[in-house]
Amino acid sequence: MRPLGNSIRTQLIFSSFIGLAFIVLSLFYILVVTLQLQQIANDQFQTERFFQELQGEVLRIQDPLVEFLSSRSSQALADLLIEEQILRGMIPPVRPVTDDPFQLASREIFFLIDAYLDMIQEAVTLKRARAIEEYTVLLETMQQLNGHITDRIDGISLFGLRRELANYEQIIGVSRQLLFWNLAVAISAFLSSVFLIFLSISRVTEPMHQLALAAEALSSGNFDVEDVQARAVTEVGAVVAAFNQMKRDIRLYIQEINRQKEIEQGYMSEKLRNMKMQQLLKRMELYTMQAQMNPHFLFNTINTGVQLAIMENAERTADFMEKLAHFFRYNIRERNLIVPLRNEISGLEAYIQILRIRFPRSLDVSLNVPPELLDSRSVPALILQPLVENSVIHAFRGVTRHGAITVTVSEAGHIMRLCVQDNGIGMDQPLIARMLQRHSRDEELSSKVMGLENVIQRLYFFYPDREDVVTIHSIPGEGTEVTITIDMEVEPCIPS
Amino acid sequence: MKQLPRILAILFGVLFAVSLFYSLETILTLSGALARAGGGGEPREYHVALFLPATPSMFFDRVVAGATEAAGAQGVAISVHPIDVASPEFPLARHSGIDGVIIYPSYPEERLRPLLEQLDSVGIPVVLIEHGVADEWPWSFVGTNSFDLGRRMGELAAEALPDPVNLALVYSEKSPGVASERELVELGINTTMGRRLAGPVLRKQTGLNPLDAENLTYRILRDEPHVNVLVFTDPADTLAAVQVIIDLNLVGRVQVIGFGMTETIQNYLDQGILAATIVVNPRQIGADSVRVLAGLIREGYSPGYVDTGVQVVRGTR
Known part of the structure; x- marks a missing residue:
């Protein structure tokens, strides 16, 4: 009443x-x-x-x-x-x-x-x-x-x-x-x-x-007008209260709609990114499978070669063949995206043994990894071997001096650094810039990137919020140093 | 601007309240004033009646003033009535509910006496003022002793001239008290002056007209050239006569002894035109008469005779 x-x-x-x-x-x-x-x-x-x-x-x-x-x-x-x-x-x-x-x-x-x-x-x-x-x-x-x-x-x-x-x-x-x-x-x-x-x-x-004034302001889109404050009789007071409530509700609804719109946009963006990532993974799996088809045949062939070399008493050949098999086994069988540091170093060591056999006099490759990190730290798979391979292929082209590649793993606080340094011809800045440039989603999907660039883009993928996840420091004629910086407190972005 | 109607409403509300207050105050004040005006005065214990001649006179005005003042002090209400031989007012006074009577007896004594006795018979006490009534019954009296008044007149006349005095005494209807006791007055003069009087006192009288004395003085000085002292018994007569003396350049040769005291008389005294004036105290007469009557009503007795005295004021020469 x-x-x-x-x-x-x-x-x-x-x-x-x-x-x-x-x-x-x-x-x-x-x-x-x-x-x-x-x-x-x-x-x-x-x-x-x-x-x-x-x-x-x-x-x-x-x-x-x-x-x-x-x-x-x-x-x-x-x-x-x-x-x-x-x-x-x-x-x-x-x-x-x-x-x-x-x-x-x-x-x-x-x-x-x-x-x-x-x-x-x-x-x-x-x-x-x-x-x-x-x-x-x-x-x-x-x-x-x-x-x-x-x-x-x-x-x-x-x-x-x-x-x-x-x-x-x-x-x-x-x-x-x-x-x-x-x-x-x-x-x-x-x-x-x-x-x-x-x-x-x-x-x-x-x-x-x-x-009336407040309604006029509302009609012009201004929902931030102050509440109508007036001592009024019951009916008018009820109208005023209802009007104020209506104005507040409308303002809340509009804010809610805007928020939902933003969430929806974020969700759609995330969804698109996931879709692209899935496509990328599928493509990577495809590449891997393609690569696995041949390695099985290659393993058998290499093993056959190893047995043949033993039978012929060619021990160096047998050792080489064995290291090669070990290398391929890691590269091909490792299907996890993030692996213990030990696995990554093990694969890298097999590759280094191969390199030592290939370039026994012209190339020194040294590996400095604190043993305590081997089992306590994990890193994206196949990030060090491509860097060393990149140095071997590109850094010493036309160089007559003795080549040296040093792989160093270190940790300071929660930051772990993996550094590959060579004393090759170095890289000019445009090339470094091009290498460090993030690829667009379309490029990720359409291009087939290899070697150093592949590692860089994969690191960008795993650590999208860290700009300095890969840095390249190079002095032309003196050498190049590629450093991977991983914050151990940040979980890598792994697609589900 | 939004507050303007509120301010105006309050302003006119205040104005309304103020107007209402003054309106109420006005009507209540009027009612109160009229109630006071018509609602009567202070209660009094007794009602006395003062009977005086209807003659307009300063003397009687002062008697009334003195009586009224004393009545207030005595808790007595006083009503003033004219006394006239032709009017039944005094004869019927005994029926009017009064508790006492003060009377200036201007009635003939033979008519006055039974009326006084009638009042006395119904228990209404009477006080006579200014002159008494010869009767077996001693009526209470308040006033001037007329013999003493004449004696003072004689003394002043003797002082005024070293020579034998031919004195003219002018009575007046305006001062009937003196006139009614002329025998006593003249006895007093004669007793005082004795052989200084060259002849009998020349007796004259003026009427109620205040200018009567002017004509009378002319006639006296023309017809009675031996008169060298004029004695008056009324202030108005005194003033009129002095004017004649001045006009005739007789100041000093004819001495004038006046009656009463006014500002003009005082001036004449200061200038030596008047030899002296005799002042009786009518206010005192009125007041004493009320006091005596109140005593009679309350206690049944009072002093039978109160002499209010005579004063003499001499001129500068």
Whole structure:
């Protein structure tokens, strides 16, 4: 159930009611004050009206008195007694003594009337007792008293009237002030009501205006606009909250879509790379298989040659043939991509033995490998022999001096270096650059790379994030040094 | 700009509150003022009536002022009434609920006496002021001793001239108290002056007109050239007569003894135009009369005679 206290309807009804009530109450107040003022003005002459009525009664009572005394009529007596009761009822029983001249004069008049009424009683008694002389004298006194009372009432009326006239001037003066303040009350009530209602309407319309601005920004693609912050009535507050939530959700959705798009792109890229690698491996396997076809025949042939050489007592030939067989066996049978360093060195040693037999005087090949690394370290297969072969084939072309090739394996921290150094003719820089250039995927797939370049590209493949996995340092005419640097803490990138 | 409606709403709200406050204050102040104006005054214990001649007079004004002031102090309400032979007001006063009467007896004594007795018979005490009534019953009296007043007049006349004095005494309806006790006044003069008087005191009287004395003085000086001292019993008569003396260049030759004290009279005294003036204290008379009457009402007795005294102020020459 939605709370009603802050709803648009409640707000508008409430503010309108308050505003109108404010105005109505102000007008009601003005009406009450005006009536009060009239009452005050009216009260000022109430006393004078009372004395007028009193004077009328005093005058009126003379007729039944004279009639009764002259005729002894019971009707006149009844009228006289009625008038007497009326007159007695008009005068207040309590007549306080104060220092106010008006009240003192009133008091005297009331006492005079009392005396007059007592005289009436006495006159009636005298009349009934037929005391003619006495009631005749008394009548004279009563008439004198009646006239005196009438004169005193005239006097007090005049006195009161003069005093009320002074009050009346004060009333008129105050009325003007009162009119001014009441006008100010009405105007300020009206204006404050207008602005109160305007404020309430603003509470509804202002958030809507901000919503419109924010919606306009959203429509122009700006999802980073600030949340609409506005104190609003319930419904508008709900709209504002929903709008803010919608904006945040849209922004999150867009971020999620972008992230997924990036992941997807990465995934596709990885997938493509894997596919290419698989193709490459398949091709390598194909090459290997092709190579294996012949080596089996070659092994048998070489073994036959070894047995023949033994039978003919050609020991050197037999030794050569045996080293050659050992070399081919490693090169062809080793199908693992990463092999223990011992295996790689063993293959290399077989090859070196062959080289020593081939070039017993012109070439020295030395191998420096710390024994503790042989079984504790692994390296990509067939990376050293092609380098030595490359030196043998290219480094000493046209060279008459004694050739030397040194293979050194060392380790510093978690970095293992495999270095093949020769003292051949060296390589120029363009050639080195071309050799070290990474092949594109297409080149990897399409070209058939051999020797040094094959090793370099395979190392790039296994260690894609290490730029210095292979370095070539060469001085033309003095020699070349090819260094393979492997971080033992980094696993080689092997396709599954 | 967004705050403007809020500020205006608050501003007009405050203005509304201020207007309402002043409006309420105005109407309440008016109601209160009118209630105070019409709602009566301070309560009093007794109601006494002061009957004075209707003649407009500074003397009576001061009597009323003194009586009103003393009434407030005594807790007595006082109402002032005219006393006139033709009016029934005083004869009917016993029916008006009053607790006491102070009267300046300008009635003929033979008519006044029964009225006083009627008041006394219904238990309304009476105090006479300024002059008494010859009666068997000693009515309480507050005022100037007229014999003493005449004695002072005589002394001043004797001081004014070394020669035998031809004295004219001018009474006035404006000071009926002195006029009504002229015998006592003249007795006092005669007693004091004795043989210094060259002849009997010339008795004159002015009416209520404040300028009556001017004409009267002319006539005295023209018709009675031997008169060398003029004695007046009213301040207005004194001023009018002095003007005539100045106009006729008779200052010094005719000595004027005035009555009452005003700023102009004081100036004439300072300049030596007036030989002296006799001052009675009407305010004191009014106040003492109320005190005596309040004592009569409360305790049933009071001093029967209070002399408020006569003062003499002499000129510089």
